[in-house]
Every structure is written in C-alpha cells, then in structure tokens.
Amino acid sequence: MESQKRHCLTGLVYRKDSKLLQxxxxxxGELKTYTPGDHTEFKMMIEPGACLEDILKAIAIPxxxxxxxxxxxxxxxTDKFVQGDTLVFLPEISGG
Amino acid sequence: MPGxxxxxxxxxxTKGICVDEVLDKKIAKDYIGGRGLGIYLLGKEGRPKxxxxxxxxxxxxxxxxxxxxxAPTGARYMVMTKSPLTGALTCSNSGxxxxxxxxxxxxxxxxxTGISERPVYLWIDQGKPILVSADHLWGKQTHETTDLLKxxxxxxxxxxxxxxAGENLVLFASIMNDKHRAAGRSGVGAVMGSKNLKAxxxxxKGRIPLADSDGFKAxxxxxLDTFKKGIKDAPLGLTVNGTAGVVMTTQNFGVLPTKNWxxxxxxxxxKIDGEQLTKRFLKKNSACYGCPIxxxxxxxxxxxxxxxxxxxxxxxxxxxxxxxxxxxxxAAITKANYICNELGMDTITMGATLACAMELVDxxxxxxxQVGRSLDWGDAEALVELxxxxxxxxxxxxxxxxxxYRLADLYGHPELAPVSKKQEFPGYEPRGSQAMxxxxxxxxxxxxxxxxxxxxxxxxxxxxxxxxxxxxGKAKVTKAFQDLSAIIDSAGLCIFFAVRNLAAKDLxxxxxxxxxxxxTATGADxxxxxxxxxxxxxxxxxxxxxxxxxxxxxxxxxxxxxxKTPAPTGPAKGCVCHLDNMLDEYYKVQGWTDDGIPEExxxxxxxxx
Ligand code: SF4
Numbered sequence: 047m048e049s050q051k052r053h054c055l056t057g058l059v060y061r062k063d064s065k066l067l068q069x070x071x072x073x074x075g076e077l078k079t080y081t082p083g084d085h086t087e088f089k090m091m092i093e094p095g096a097c098l099e100d101i102l103k104a105i106a107i108p109x110x111x112x113x114x115x116x117x118x119x120x121x122x123x124t125d126k127f128v129q130g131d132t133l134v135f136l137p138e139i140s141g142g
Numbered sequence: 143m144p145g146x147x148x149x150x151x152x153x154x155x156t157k158g159i160c161v162d163e164v165l166d167k168k169i170a171k172d173y174i175g176g177r178g179l180g181i182y183l184l185g186k187e188g189r190p191k192x193x194x195x196x197x198x199x200x201x202x203x204x205x206x207x208x209x210x211x212x213a214p215t216g217a218r219y220m221v222m223t224k225s226p227l228t229g230a231l232t233c234s235n236s237g238x239x240x241x242x243x244x245x246x247x248x249x250x251x252x253x254x255t256g257i258s259e260r261p262v263y264l265w266i267d268q269g270k271p272i273l274v275s276a277d278h279l280w281g282k283q284t285h286e287t288t289d290l291l292k293x294x295x296x297x298x299x300x301x302x303x304x305x306x307a308g309e310n311l312v313l314f315a316s317i318m319n320d321k322h323r324a325a326g327r328s329g330v331g332a333v334m335g336s337k338n339l340k341a342x343x344x345x346x347k348g349r350i351p352l353a354d355s356d357g358f359k360a361x362x363x364x365x366l367d368t369f370k371k372g373i374k375d376a377p378l379g380l381t382v383n384g385t386a387g388v389v390m391t392t393q394n395f396g397v398l399p400t401k402n403w404x405x406x407x408x409x410x411x412x413k414i415d416g417e418q419l420t421k422r423f424l425k426k427n428s429a430c431y432g433c434p435i436x437x438x439x440x441x442x443x444x445x446x447x448x449x450x451x452x453x454x455x456x457x458x459x460x461x462x463x464x465x466x467x468x469x470x471x472x473a474a475i476t477k478a479n480y481i482c483n484e485l486g487m488d489t490i491t492m493g494a495t496l497a498c499a500m501e502l503v504d505x506x507x508x509x510x511x512q513v514g515r516s517l518d519w520g521d522a523e524a525l526v527e528l529x530x531x532x533x534x535x536x537x538x539x540x541x542x543x544x545x546x547y548r549l550a551d552l553y554g555h556p557e558l559a560p561v562s563k564k565q566e567f568p569g570y571e572p573r574g575s576q577a578m579x580x581x582x583x584x585x586x587x588x589x590x591x592x593x594x595x596x597x598x599x600x601x602x603x604x605x606x607x608x609x610x611x612x613x614x615g616k617a618k619v620t621k622a623f624q625d626l627s628a629i630i631d632s633a634g635l636c637i638f639f640a641v642r643n644l645a646a647k648d649l650x651x652x653x654x655x656x657x658x659x660x661x662t663a664t665g666a667d668x669x670x671x672x673x674x675x676x677x678x679x680x681x682x683x684x685x686x687x688x689x690x691x692x693x694x695x696x697x698x699x700x701x702x703x704x705x706k707t708p709a710p711t712g713p714a715k716g717c718v719c720h721l722d723n724m725l726d727e728y729y730k731v732q733g734w735t736d737d738g739i740p741e742e743x744x745x746x747x748x749x750x751x
Contacts, residue, residue: 074390074394075379075382075383075387075390075417076382111372113391113601113602113603113607115394115395115713117713118394118395118396118574118712118713118714119609119610119611119713120607120608120609120610134394136390136391136394137379137387137390138379138602138603139379139380139383139387139388139390139391139602
C-alpha cells in the first residue's frame with residue numbers, strides 16, 4: 047500500500063518534483079483490473095533509479111502469469127528506467 | 143500392447159482392398175506413434191523423389207499412444223505424406239473428436255496407397271473397414287459431406303473429409319474433421335483428393351487399454367489439479383480469447399507480420415485482436431476430446447456483408463488474412479475462415495498468398511486486369527471473394543491455388559513469397575524473434591510453427607524468457623523445442639498444454655510429465671533419455687527423407703526481406719534475422735555436417751543407419 051501511494055497510478059502528478067521521471071504504462075486483458083479505475087494506459091511518476099522490480103511492487107498483480115516488456119523488449123528486473131520509457135504488461139498466452 | 147491398439151490398417155485404393163497388419167512393438171516404442179510412426183512408415187515405403195500425386199505416395203493417418211486415453215489434450219492425430227506444395231514431407235495434425243474415435247476402431251494408423259478409379263470413402267465400423275462409393279459426395283463442401291456421411295453410416299460416427307479444394311488439387315487443401323478442425327497444412331487434402339478418397343468415417347467402441355490404469359489415473363488427477371489451481375488466480379488467456387489473443391502479444395513485440403511481411407506492426411491491430419473476437423462474435427468455446435483449455439471458438443457473424451456461422455478464427459488466420467493483408471475487418475476475416483473450412487483449405491497459405499498477390503499488384507508486377515478485380519491492401523471484399531474462387535479454382539483463383547511461391551515466381555518475383563521450402567510462414571516475424579527464423583528455415587515441412595516453436599521462450603517466457611533479438615545461443619534451444627514437439631506430436635498430445643504443463647522447467651524442456659503418462663499408459667518403461675532420443679530419432683528420420691528428396695542447406699532458407707532488409711517499424715526496428723550464423727551453430731548442435739546432413743555416428747546412435 048505504501049508504495050502504491052508513492053507512485054501516482056492514475057496519471058495525476060501529485061508532487062511537482064523535477065527529479066521524478068515519467069514513464070508510460072499499458073496493461074492488457076484482465077491485467078487492467080489490478081489498477082485503480084481499470085486504466086489500460088496511464089502515465090506514472092517514478093523516483094530516478096526505480097527499476098521494474100519497484101513497479102511490480104506498486105502494481106501488485108496477485109499472480110505471475112504475465113509478461114512484461116519495456117519499449118517492446120525484454121528487460122532485467124533490476125534495469126533502471128529512463129524518462130519516457132513504455133512498460134507493457136501482457137497476459138500470459140500462447141498459441142498458433 | 144496397452145496404449146497402442148497394436149494394428150495398422152493398409153488400404154490399397156487402386157485394388158480396393160483393406161488389410162490388417164500388426165504394429166511391431168519395438169517400432170512403436172522407438173517412434174512412439176503419430177508423427178513418429180508416420181515418418182517411420184513414410185521413410186520405409188515412401189519414395190522421396192516421386193511426385194506427391196503419384197499412386198505410390200503413401201498417405202498415413204496415425205494416432206498416438208495417449209490419444210483418447212483421457213490425458214489432457216490427448217486428442218490428436220497426424221497426417222503424414224509427401225507434400226505437393228513443398229516437395230518435402232509433411233505432417234499436419236488435428237484434434238477434435240475424430241482421432242479418439244479412430245483409435246477406438248482398433249487401429250493406431252491407416253496407410254493409404256494407390257489411386258481409386260472412382261471417388262470412395264473409407265468406413266470403419268468398430269474394426270470392420272470397407273470402401274464405399276462416394277460419387278454422390280464429390281463436389282460437396284465439408285459440412286454437407288459430414289452430415290450426409292453421418293446419416294448414411296451412423297449418427298455417432300466421426301468424419302474427416304476433403305472439400306472441393308482437395309478435389310481440385312489446390313496445393314494447400316486441408317483435411318477437415320468434425321467439420322471445423324483441420325489437418326491444415328502443406329496440401330494433405332490435395333493428396334487425399336488425388337487418391338479419389340473423399341472421406342474417412344469411423345465409429346469405434348473399443349476401449350483403449352492402459353498398462354497401469356490406477357497409476358495413470360492418479361497422475362492424471364495430480365496434473366489436472368495443479369493445472370486447475372494455476373488457473374484459479376487468473377483465467378487462462380487461451381480459454382478467454384482463444385489463440386487470436388496472441389495478436390496483442392505479437393504486436394507489442396513488433397513481430398505481427400504485416401503488409402506481406404514488410405513490417406512487424408499493424409496500426410489497427412486492436413480491431414482484429416482476440417478480445418474483439420470474444421466481444422463481437424464468440425458464442426461459446428469448444429474443446430478437443432479431454433482438453434481442459436478449450437481454445438476453440440464457436441462464432442457467429444451478423445454483419446450482413448459477411449454473415450455466417452462456424453468456428454474460428456485462430457491467431458494464424460487473423461495474422462494471415464488480417465494484418466498481413468492490411469485488413470482490419472474481423473467479420474470478413476472470420477467469413478473467409480468459414481469458407482476455408484467449408485471448401486477445405488489452409489487459412490495460413492490462403493491469406494499469405496493473397497497478401498503476396500496484393501504486393502505484386504501494388505508494385506505493378508501483376509495487373510488488376512489479370513486478377514479480374516481490384517486488389518488493394520486492406521480489401522476485405524477481395525479476401526472473401528478470392529478465397530472462394532481459390533477453392534473452386536475459378537478465374538484468378540486458379541493461380542492463387544498454387545500458393546505464394548509459384549504465384550510470385552509466375553510474375554517474375556519469387557522474392558516476394560514469404561516462404562521456406564515453398565511453404566508460407568505462421569505469424570511470428572523472425573526479425574524480432576530470431577529463433578523463430580531458425581525454426582522456419584529448418585522445419586522439415588517448410589514454414590511452420592507446429593514443428594518446433596521457439597516463440598514459447600522468446601515471446602511467451604516458457605520455460606524461461608530469452609531476448610528475442612539476440613541470435614546467440616538460439617540453436618540449442620530451437621533444437622530442444624523441435625525434439626520436444628516431435629515427442630508431443632507423436633504421443634498424440636496438443637502443444638498448448640504439453641509445453642507448459644508436462645515439460646519440467648528445471649530441465650529446460652525435458653518432458654517429464656509426458657514420460658509419466660506414456661509409461662503408465664503403455665508400460666513400455668521409457669527412461670527420460672530414451673524418450674528424448676525418440677524425439678531426436680524422429681527429427682533425424684525426417685531429415686533423411688528430405689535429403690533423399692534432394693533438399694540441401696540452401697533450402698533451409700528465409701527470404702531476403704527477413705535476412706537483409708531491416709525491420710522498418712516497432713521494437714524490432716533496424717533488426718534483420720541472422721539466419722546464417724544460427725544455422726552454422728544449429729547444424730553443430732544437431733550433429734549434422736555443414737551442409738546439414740546427419741553424421742554417421744549420430745545415425746548409428748539413433749539406430750537410423
Ligand atoms: S488447447 Fe485447443 S487445440 Fe489444443 S487440445 Fe485443447 S482445444 Fe484442442
């Protein structure tokens with residue numbers, strides 16, 4: 047809960063702090079139900095140095111059946127974001 | 143011989159006779175069944191250099207030891223023959239209810255040879271096979287054929303048949319079973335048509351014997367319980383949106399083939415995604431025998447221009463007829479899918495061939511006057527009309543019926559055909575999914591995802607995620623997945639369940655779960671090494687067939703557009719597929735020479751020399 051407050055999930059910048067970075071988040075399918083207001087796409091302000099692991103704590107999805115992509119590519123959980131990155135959550139699916 | 147039924151049916155269509163043969167125990171264990179048994183028989187009896195439509199080309203239908211046992215997704219059968227589209231072998235598989243019923247008639251496999259003088263169908267009523275005249279069915283579509291055959295044989299009988307496309311030797315005609323399920327690829331339906339065989343109708347009540355019935359049931363319960371627990375938290379994507387839900391994934395990775403493989407992103411992807419399909423057309427799910435996933439879609443389209451009812455579309459259809467043709471009209475895609483099912487044609491090759499024709503027109507190599515109508519990118523009406531004309535080989539449909547390679551070649555631009563070994567690719571762009579490129583190039587049946595699907599680790603993170611843009615290290619995992627697919631296809635399982643739930647993560651892709659199922663079902667006491675070796679044996683037996691048919695390293699190829707032209711859009715922008723590098727590594731991992739020929743030591747180890 048703490049971390050959820052720290053990050054602004056709905057896209058409203060609640061703390062004017064030039065040090066914060068803004069990244070884009072997209073969630074598809076049922077994953078959007080885990081964000082406030084069922085937003086599929088929003089902007090999020092994060093602390094400089096925040097990594098995927100931090101975001102995963104903020105957007106607490108209660109299972110691990112999803113894939114994350116940053117700018118369309120795979121990412122290590124500890125790699126840091128830069129301003130303007132796009133993070134996508136995809137439900138686990140496969141087929142053909 | 144539990145698990146297996148222990149018998150093969152031989153049908154000589156020229157002479158009109160059916161003969162039983164005993165299935166050799168050692169062969170059954172070494173080749174498992176399904177695809178493995180198919181390549182064993184094809185390797186022994188087929189003539190790799192002969193024409194696919196010659197009477198000597200055997201067409202083999204084979205189930206696996208887990209087909210019909212109640213093991214989850216144990217619902218599959220395999221059709222194996224030499225392909226008229228590729229000139230290589232093909233194995234095309236399908237699920238539904240037909241394979242289980244087929245096995246219950248008492249046969250593991252049927253081998254068709256020769257050509258019947260008149261159209262016939264094979265009717266196996268509980269172990270008694272008979273060839274019956276099909277004059278009255280010739281020319282009929284698959285749904286009508288199925289209904290008529292059920293009414294003249296038995297209401298509980300199950301039917302696999304060809305439609306007009308198979309009769310007209312469309313090079314990518316399919317064999318449809320249970321109306322909507324397809325052994326779709328490489329023209330297996332055309333081979334059936336060339337033999338004047340309209341259908342196979344089966345009714346079986348035989349029990350499938352299990353070696354250790356209690357052990358089998360206990361393991362089955364455990365597997366299903368774990369599976370169900372896993373899906374309690376989140377519904378399974380495949381169940382909710384079918385395979386069409388994959389559009390979202392491939393678009394986000396930039397590997398959704400678009401505009402005849404010129405790019406990997408489609409701006410209007412949300413209009414053709416599985417979520418839309420669910421919202422607009424889904425009536426209910428359908429599942430193959432014993433499958434807890436149920437990825438099939440029973441759909442109905444109310445759009446007055448494209449109205450109809452049926453099943454589908456699958457992801458592959460949506461890519462091929464949708465983004466690849468720049469068509470964002472899901473109603474038209476679904477309608478064209480229905481037409482393919484009713485005429486008996488492969489939706490991937492159909493869509494990909496049409497996209498290729500669109501590019502030929504766009505570039506001015508093919509004139510609209512030659513097509514007989516306009517054919518712009520995104521033309522939904524053309525998709526539906528030309529799909530129908532292809533099945534009947536009417537007008538320009540006659541040229542489309544040859545597939546994209548022959549079409550593009552006819553107009554002087556074979557480089558525009560999105561093929562490997564003349565077969566069109568499924569919907570994953572190798573520039574942003576390197577291992578997929580390697581899998582297409584080395585697949586024994588040409589462009590395919592079902593004979594080894596590294597998209598699992600590159601895109602779906604199974605068993606673990608790998609960077610899809612990196613080519614290093616991909617040869618090893620691609621080989622591992624190809625071997626695994628050979629095991630799954632031979633056991634009679636569906637890859638969607640088996641890859642995730644029956645392969646142990648810590649061992650890479652070792653099929654621990656399949657081992658347990660096979661051993662309790664058959665009592666054949668496979669060790670994990672023996673089982674994995676069976677996978678390798680099957681892959682190498684297929685390779686030997688290809689080599690005898692005249693295929694070499696140069697046929698393990700991709701079009702220049704994927705290996706030389708950098709991707710113009712999306713996350714893979716600037717990337718090309720590094721096939722040559724991966725191929726060198728791959729041959730080494732396989733134990734093949736630089737030309738792709740299996741080394742003697744390897745063949746000795748596998749008992750193939
Ligand atoms: S996952 Fe789909 S194709 Fe596979 S067995 Fe189940 S219903 Fe059939």
